[in-house]
Amino acid sequence: MDALPAWPKGKKLVHLDLKGAPPRIDYLHKLIGLFSGLGANGILVEYEDMFPYEGELKVLQSTQHSPYSREEVLSIQEVAKSQGLEVIPLVQTFGHMENFSPPPHPPPLSQFVLKHKSLWGLREVGHCLGTLNPHREEGVRLVEEMLRQVVELHPGSTSLHIGADEVYLLGEGEESRRWLSTPGRTVQQLFLSHVTRVAKGVREAWPNLNMIMWDDMLRGMDHDTLKGSGLVGLVQLMLWDYNPTLDVKNTVYLLERYSGAGLSELWAASAFKGSTNVHTCVTSTQRHVDNHLQWLQVAAALPEGIHMLGIALTGWQRYDHLSVLCELLPLALPSLASSLQTLTHGQFSPEAQSRVTKTLGISSVEVETMESPSSTTGDSVLFPGRRLAELVVELTAILQSEELRHFEDNMFVRGWFTPYHRQRKIVSPLIAQQLQCQAMTLLALVEQRVAMVKKEMVRLYPASTAQEWVEQHVSPVVAPLQRVLEDIRASLLEMVPQIVSASMVGQ
Structure with a gap:
C-alpha cells in the first residue's frame, strides 16, 4: 500500500479508560512518559469510579480499590504537562451511567448504586442500568455536580468530553413515553434537549472550555435536525469507528454532513485496544494498525473546510461497567506504539516498525511474538509493564x-x-x-x-x-x-x- 499523508495537524490523544484495571499511580506516570515518547500530545482520561468525588458524590467512588486521591489526579496533570501532553477529562452525562447514583440514603452500598431498588427512578428503564432518565431534575443536577468537581480539579485543561454515546433504550421509559405522546416530539429531540442543557450549563460556568461529545447518537439525524439541534457552536463531535475495515466513503460522507450542518469542528476516534472482543486478553497489533490506515484514508479524502482537531486513540478497559476486563495496557503498548507511528508516517512502513521496536526494546510489534529481554538489546525499563505482558501471553497460550x-x-x-x-x-x-x-x-x-x-x-x-x-x-x-x-x-x-x-x- 502506498504511503498516505501523515495525520493532519491536531492532537493525538491516548484514551485511558479507568473503569477497570486502573494503573497504580507510579505506573501511570511511567505510561504518560511513554505516550509522549511515542508521539502522543494529549491524554483523554475517563476516570469513572477512580475520580475522588467528594460530598454527596463520594458514593461514586470505587469500593473494590481506592480511587486516585486529589493529589494523584493533580500529579497526573503535572507529569503530563512536563511531557508536553494536554489532559482532557471525560465525564459520561447520559449513557453508560452504570456507576451513577444520587446521594446515599442510606449510606453507600458496596455495589453499583443504580442496582439499588430505591434508586431505579433515575434509570430511563428499570432493566437498563446505563441510561439516565432525562426528565428527573435530581439526575441533571448530579451530572452538573460531577462535571463541576472534575473541571475544578483540572484547572489547566482547555477541553472537556461529555460522553453521550450509546444512550440505549432512550424514549422507552414511562416519563419519556408520556413526553413523546405530544405530536411532533421525537426521541432525537429528547436526546438533544438533555445534551444541549448539559452543554449550555458547562458553557455558562466555564465560557472558555471546549466541549467534545461522541457522535453516534447524531448519525441518524437529518441536516435540518443537526443544524437546529442547539449544538452548533457549542460542542465538537468525535466520530468513532474502531473497525479494521472502516467504511472510508461513508465516514467521509458523515463528516461532510456534520460540517455542512454547522458542526464543523470535528475529531476522529480510533482504537488501539479494547474493541476486538469483549473478553480479549492479548492485543493484535495488526488489527489496530489496519484501523488507523483506514482513518488515514478518511483524512486524505476530506475536502477543504472540514476542521479536524485531532484523533483519540481509544483503549477500552471494559465495554461497560458490568462486562469483563479487556486487554490490560501492557499487552496493548506495542499496538499503541504502532498505531501512533502509522499516523506519523502515513503507513506502517519498515521505518515505522523500527521506531516501535527500538522504542519499546522488542523484536516484534506483535506482543505474542516479542522476544524476552535477555534475547534482545532492549531493556524492560523501555517498556513499562513488559514482564506482565509476557507472562499473560504465556498463560493465555496454555489456557487456549x-x-x-x-x-x-x-x-x-x-x-x-x-x-x-x-x-x-x-x-x-x-x-x-x-x-x-x-x-x-x-x-x-x-x-x-x-x-x-x-x-x-x-x-x-x-x-x-x-x-x-x-x-x-x-x-x-x-x-x-x-x-x-x-x-x-x-x-x-x-x-x-x-x-x-x-x-x-x-x-
Whole structure:
C-alpha cells in the first residue's frame, strides 16, 4: 500500500479508560512518559469510579480499590504537562451511567448504586442500568455536580468530553413515553434537549472550555435536525469507528454532513485496544494498525473546510461497567506504539516498525511474538509493564491450548469417563488414574503461571484487579478440569478406596 499523508495537524490523544484495571499511580506516570515518547500530545482520561468525588458524590467512588486521591489526579496533570501532553477529562452525562447514583440514603452500598431498588427512578428503564432518565431534575443536577468537581480539579485543561454515546433504550421509559405522546416530539429531540442543557450549563460556568461529545447518537439525524439541534457552536463531535475495515466513503460522507450542518469542528476516534472482543486478553497489533490506515484514508479524502482537531486513540478497559476486563495496557503498548507511528508516517512502513521496536526494546510489534529481554538489546525499563505482558501471553497460550480447552474431548474421557460412567462411578481405575495424572499436571502448570501473573500484576494494578482478572479469564477455563478431577476421586473412592487412601498419606 502506498504511503498516505501523515495525520493532519491536531492532537493525538491516548484514551485511558479507568473503569477497570486502573494503573497504580507510579505506573501511570511511567505510561504518560511513554505516550509522549511515542508521539502522543494529549491524554483523554475517563476516570469513572477512580475520580475522588467528594460530598454527596463520594458514593461514586470505587469500593473494590481506592480511587486516585486529589493529589494523584493533580500529579497526573503535572507529569503530563512536563511531557508536553494536554489532559482532557471525560465525564459520561447520559449513557453508560452504570456507576451513577444520587446521594446515599442510606449510606453507600458496596455495589453499583443504580442496582439499588430505591434508586431505579433515575434509570430511563428499570432493566437498563446505563441510561439516565432525562426528565428527573435530581439526575441533571448530579451530572452538573460531577462535571463541576472534575473541571475544578483540572484547572489547566482547555477541553472537556461529555460522553453521550450509546444512550440505549432512550424514549422507552414511562416519563419519556408520556413526553413523546405530544405530536411532533421525537426521541432525537429528547436526546438533544438533555445534551444541549448539559452543554449550555458547562458553557455558562466555564465560557472558555471546549466541549467534545461522541457522535453516534447524531448519525441518524437529518441536516435540518443537526443544524437546529442547539449544538452548533457549542460542542465538537468525535466520530468513532474502531473497525479494521472502516467504511472510508461513508465516514467521509458523515463528516461532510456534520460540517455542512454547522458542526464543523470535528475529531476522529480510533482504537488501539479494547474493541476486538469483549473478553480479549492479548492485543493484535495488526488489527489496530489496519484501523488507523483506514482513518488515514478518511483524512486524505476530506475536502477543504472540514476542521479536524485531532484523533483519540481509544483503549477500552471494559465495554461497560458490568462486562469483563479487556486487554490490560501492557499487552496493548506495542499496538499503541504502532498505531501512533502509522499516523506519523502515513503507513506502517519498515521505518515505522523500527521506531516501535527500538522504542519499546522488542523484536516484534506483535506482543505474542516479542522476544524476552535477555534475547534482545532492549531493556524492560523501555517498556513499562513488559514482564506482565509476557507472562499473560504465556498463560493465555496454555489456557487456549487444545489439551486444556478440550480435555473432556480426549479419547479416554469420551471412551471410559463419560457422564454415564461418572454418575454411576463405574470406571476403569487404570485409565482414571492416567486421566488424573494428566489433569493434575495441567492444573499445576496453570497454577504456577497464575501465581507469576498475579505477583507481577499487583505491582502495576490493585490486588482486586489481579483477583478479577484470574476469576474472569482463568477460573472458567480450568473449572471443567477441576470437575473431572473431583469425579475421578469420587469414582476411585467408590471402586478402589485403598488407592485414594494411599494417595492421602503424607499430605
